[in-house]
Amino acid sequence: MEENLDKLFDYRPLIPGSGRFASIVGIGGGAGRVVDQMRKCCLPDVQLYAFGMNRKEMDELSLCGKYLIGQEGLGSGKDRFLAEYECSKSFPAIESVLRGRLVAVFVVCLGGGTGEGCIRSFLQKAREVGNKAIILVATIPHSSEGAEKRKNALGLLKALEPMADALYTVDYDDSRCATLTEVFQEADRKIIEFTDSLLGMVLRRCMITFDFNDFRTFLQFPTPSKHIDFFMLVGSLDFLRKEVKDWWKKLPAKYSSADEVAMAVFSIENADWSDDKETTEAMDVVHERFLQLPPDAEGKWGIYPDETLPPHQFRLRVFTKCKR
Ligand SMILES: Nc1nc2c(ncn2[C@@H]2O[C@H](COP(=O)(O)OP(=O)(O)OP(=O)(O)O)[C@@H](O)[C@H]2O)c(=O)[nH]1
Ligand SMILES: [Mg+2]
Numbered sequence: 001m002e003e004n005l006d007k008l009f010d011y012r013p014l015i016p017g018s019g020r021f022a023s024i025v026g027i028g029g030g031a032g033r034v035v036d037q038m039r040k041c042c043l044p045d046v047q048l049y050a051f052g053m054n055r056k057e058m059d060e061l062s063l064c065g066k067y068l069i070g071q072e073g074l075g076s077g078k079d080r081f082l083a084e085y086e087c088s089k090s091f092p093a094i095e096s097v098l099r100g101r102l103v104a105v106f107v108v109c110l111g112g113g114t115g116e117g118c119i120r121s122f123l124q125k126a127r128e129v130g131n132k133a134i135i136l137v138a139t140i141p142h143s144s145e146g147a148e149k150r151k152n153a154l155g156l157l158k159a160l161e162p163m164a165d166a167l168y169t170v171d172y173d174d175s176r177c178a179t180l181t182e183v184f185q186e187a188d189r190k191i192i193e194f195t196d197s198l199l200g201m202v203l204r205r206c207m208i209t210f211d212f213n214d215f216r217t218f219l220q221f222p223t224p225s226k227h228i229d230f231f232m233l234v235g236s237l238d239f240l241r242k243e244v245k246d247w248w249k250k251l252p253a254k255y256s257s258a259d260e261v262a263m264a265v266f267s268i269e270n271a272d273w274s275d276d277k278e279t280t281e282a283m284d285v286v287h288e289r290f291l292q293l294p295p296d297a298e299g300k301w302g303i304y305p306d307e308t309l310p311p312h313q314f315r316l317r318v319f320t321k322c323k324r
Helices: 002-009 029-041 055-059 080-088 091-098 113-129 147-163 180-203 212-220 237-243 276-290
Strands: 022-027 046-052 065-068 103-109 133-140 166-171 229-235 261-270 298-305 314-322
Touching: 022 029, 022 091, 022 113, 029 046, 029 055, 029 103, 029 113, 029 180, 046 055, 046 091, 046 113, 055 065, 065 091, 080 091, 080 113, 091 113, 103 113, 103 180, 113 133, 113 147, 133 147, 133 180, 133 212, 147 166, 166 180, 180 212, 180 229, 180 261, 180 314, 212 261, 212 298, 229 237, 237 276, 237 314, 261 276, 276 298
Parallel strands: 022 046, 022 103, 046 065, 103 133, 133 166, 261 298
Antiparallel strands: 229 314, 261 314
8 A cells, every 4th residue: 555655646755753854965065064054944854964074074063964985084185086986985874864855955065076076976876765856056166266176067067967856056156245255155045045945845834735746846847957046035015015026137147037937936924924914915916926927937836924034024935947
């Protein structure tokens, strides 16, 4: 019977509280630090892990699920091939953190030996153990770190795309921050917001159901690239009304108008859903704009209560996939 159910849904129903919805795995020094900061997100049924080659960096993480790749703990010496070789010895640990999860999210900061050398093996293992949604979150090094480094990272990203179901990237050259430290901080925040928001669409208490199949429909919606774009707004109704006017301008430049949107998923949140008038107004604001998607585009949405938001404040999260 259980086997039949498994075939019907193509995944086992999630047992709430089992911690088995998703594994988020940071690979390499920078990515490990990003995932370490995700501890504050507190999504249920999500487990956090870091894999790295530098013992000192790993010791600084507060995560419980951390694994050293290789015996030495001295780093990869920027050697992608050494990292790849050492990573093969960690396959049992990699399988153990991925097995039985519906979703695998891999965070990697491209430009370093460990992340670049190991990411391919992690993506392969996720497929092998049967994760149903495989998401790659990657940062692209800044030009000031070296043109060669950046070119290699972009080439690798292209090669990795077929191995994932969806991609979210933060390109450091797009940042307006003045220092590299600030660029990294901004990227950390974006990655945490994106990951928390995307998994939260399924995991947070929702007024109308947005389930794992809605989630997969979005990831699998056929577009030329697997990239997902994302932005988030928090403010009063008046603020939202103003901000969502030309909402597609908040997306990357490849969206020259809302017509470029192939599919959009959005959530609206506020603390008090008992105030029907304000809630309906918020829905109207969002409907007016987002349902003006091109006729061939698809839209899905969810409404979520969030008691941590101040009264009369709304949070809008928007995910899109582009026709180009
Ligand atoms: N967002 C973010 N990016 C970082 C951070 N530290 C480094 N980076 C970026 O990540 C790239 C790779 O650096 P690491 O993550 O240290 O590299 P690694 O995968 O550990 O590989 P090796 O150190 O070469 O073994 C760098 O080129 C930077 O662009 C960080 O703390 N946050
Ligand atoms: Mg490192």
